[in-house]
Amino acid sequence: MRVPPGDLFAALRTDAAVDAILVTLTTNAISLVLIIGLGTPTAYWVATRSSRLRDVVVTLIELPLVLPPAVAGIGLLAAFGRLGLLGGTLDFVGIDIAFTKIAVVLAVAFVASPFYVRTAVSAFESIDPALPDAARTLGAGPAKVFLRVAFPLAAGGLGAGAALAFARGIGEFGATIMFAGSLQGVTQTLSLAIYEQFDLDFDVALAISAVLVAVSAASLFFVKLFSRWRSSSTSPIPFAPSSQPSG
Amino acid sequence: MRRLGYILTAIVLAVAAALAGAESARPQQGQLTIYAAASLTEAFRALDPSRQYNFAGSNALETQIRQGAPADIFASATPASTQNLFRAGLVEKPVTFTANRLALIVPKSNPAGIRSVYDLRTKPVKLVIASQGVPVGGYTRTVLRKMGLLSVLGKVVSEESDVKAVTGKVALGQADAGFVYVTDARPVSDQVTVVRIPAWAQPQVRYEIAVVARSTNKTAARQWIRTLLATRGQTALRNAGFLPPPKTAP
Numbered sequence: 001m002r003v004p005p006g007d008l009f010a011a012l013r014t015d016a017a018v019d020a021i022l023v024t025l026t027t028n029a030i031s032l033v034l035i036i037g038l039g040t041p042t043a044y045w046v047a048t049r050s051s052r053l054r055d056v057v058v059t060l061i062e063l064p065l066v067l068p069p070a071v072a073g074i075g076l077l078a079a080f081g082r083l084g085l086l087g088g089t090l091d092f093v094g095i096d097i098a099f100t101k102i103a104v105v106l107a108v109a110f111v112a113s114p115f116y117v118r119t120a121v122s123a124f125e126s127i128d129p130a131l132p133d134a135a136r137t138l139g140a141g142p143a144k145v146f147l148r149v150a151f152p153l154a155a156g157g158l159g160a161g162a163a164l165a166f167a168r169g170i171g172e173f174g175a176t177i178m179f180a181g182s183l184q185g186v187t188q189t190l191s192l193a194i195y196e197q198f199d200l201d202f203d204v205a206l207a208i209s210a211v212l213v214a215v216s217a218a219s220l221f222f223v224k225l226f227s228r229w230r231s232s233s234t235s236p237i238p239f240a241p242s243s244q245p246s247g
Numbered sequence: 248m249r250r251l252g253y254i255l256t257a258i259v260l261a262v263a264a265a266l267a268g269a270e271s272a273r274p275q276q277g278q279l280t281i282y283a284a285a286s287l288t289e290a291f292r293a294l295d296p297s298r299q300y301n302f303a304g305s306n307a308l309e310t311q312i313r314q315g316a317p318a319d320i321f322a323s324a325t326p327a328s329t330q331n332l333f334r335a336g337l338v339e340k341p342v343t344f345t346a347n348r349l350a351l352i353v354p355k356s357n358p359a360g361i362r363s364v365y366d367l368r369t370k371p372v373k374l375v376i377a378s379q380g381v382p383v384g385g386y387t388r389t390v391l392r393k394m395g396l397l398s399v400l401g402k403v404v405s406e407e408s409d410v411k412a413v414t415g416k417v418a419l420g421q422a423d424a425g426f427v428y429v430t431d432a433r434p435v436s437d438q439v440t441v442v443r444i445p446a447w448a449q450p451q452v453r454y455e456i457a458v459v460a461r462s463t464n465k466t467a468a469r470q471w472i473r474t475l476l477a478t479r480g481q482t483a484l485r486n487a488g489f490l491p492p493p494k495t496a497p
Contacts, residue, residue: 082358083420098421099373099404181375181405181416188406195408199306200380 069174123157
């Protein structure tokens with residue numbers, strides 16, 4: 001556009017932009033840890049079961065994928081808001097998440113989790129069932145099968161899912177502005193900063209948008225890298241020599 | 248992965264098609280599109296429900312009109328926005344049509360126990376205000392400066408993009424207190440309690456309205472503004488709690 005790149009970099013050094021980058025990185029890092037920590041076992045459970053309950057669980061997991069962000073915001077308010085279902089309980093134990101980074105983390109985790117879990121389920125499903133079966137016949141327990149066979153084989157897919165979830169999370173807007181509000185340095189993420197700066201300083205909004213385009217493109221590129229890694233890690237020969245150290 | 252890609256592509260295409268349809272279905276002639284400050288939502292809807300409205304922060308509307316938004320009329324909660332556009336030749340000469348006052352609102356349950364504006368300084372409180380660029384955000388800072396309470400800006404937990412967002416956060420009980428116009432407290436009077444701001448601390452809140460220069464409907468737009476300035480429009484504004492336009496207006 002009409003703004004020279006030098007000015008864009010200068011606009012990125014404004015307090016609003018720097019704070020937004022820091023808030024976005026910290027909240028998304030925490031969300032991603034939550035998503036991977038809770039999502040990986042869930043995805044593994046879903047991928048290794050074939051009960052009818054599975055369809056219900058998958059539907060629930062995928063729901064945020066199709067929900068409008070505004071509905072996600074209302075949902076989070078209804079659940080965790082001060083007057084929401086769990087708000088009273090949280091208040092009782094002295095936790096008030098209204099307008100804190102915790103609220104941003106919850107909003108991001110809610111909207112971004114399906115991107116990880118979906119990809120993780122298909123990664124676990126694409127493992128040749130002969131491999132965990134073989135591990136089991138060799139005496140490995142369920143935990144060992146997961147840690148030493150399923151997890152390494154699905155790692156590429158899990159990485160791709162995490163990159164997708166991160167790409168969705170850093171762009172989160174609707175649920176965040178409704179549930180967490182917008183305060184520079186506390187809850188104002190990059191998307192919220194763009195929204196505010198759009199009326200105040202268009203160049204700053206443009207510069208932050210450019211950052212998000214670059215980060216999103218990088219995330220998608222990582223998805224491709226991870227996906228390739230997955231396809232090369234599932235060898236067509238069931239018992240190919242593994243690079244994992246034994247023991 | 249690939250299936251997800253197909254689904255996303257399908258969604259993008261569907262949305263694009265829907266938008267294209269909506270674009271061609273947009274009323275061309277005869278329908279007035281009015282861009283108005285969020286605080287005017289109830290008053291304008293009550294006065295004339297049949298128009299197409301876009302209610303938002305006046306600063307956001309100003310930006311949209313600058314970017315060529317298809318508005319016929321622009322009603323701003325601050326003369327600054329209308330005058331900026333007038334100087335840029337984007338609207339016709341603005342006129343003052345009403346005035347307003349500020350109030351502090353707290354949820355009916357009043358969790359922070361706020362009974363006066365000065366309680367904001369002494370009590371722990373989650374305060375919500377509009378951001379600096381939004382008219383009500385600027386007026387809020389004026390009130391706090393006049394009352395010597397600028398330190399309470401440190402208790403602000405969220406800066407919202409328009410006055411209705413502030414009202415909503417307080418009415419919902421998410422925030423303990425928020426600065427809005429007195430007219431915004433009325434529609435949610437069953438959810439919030441109004442804490443009065445003394446008259447000497449009130450800023451001059453003056454609303455201006457103007458016909459947008461690019462409008463293809465200028466005759467109807469001017470007629471609409473005349474109605475607003477006449478008894479019918481002024482009564483609707485008064486019923487919503489607005490004040491008569493100040494006589495001293497330039």
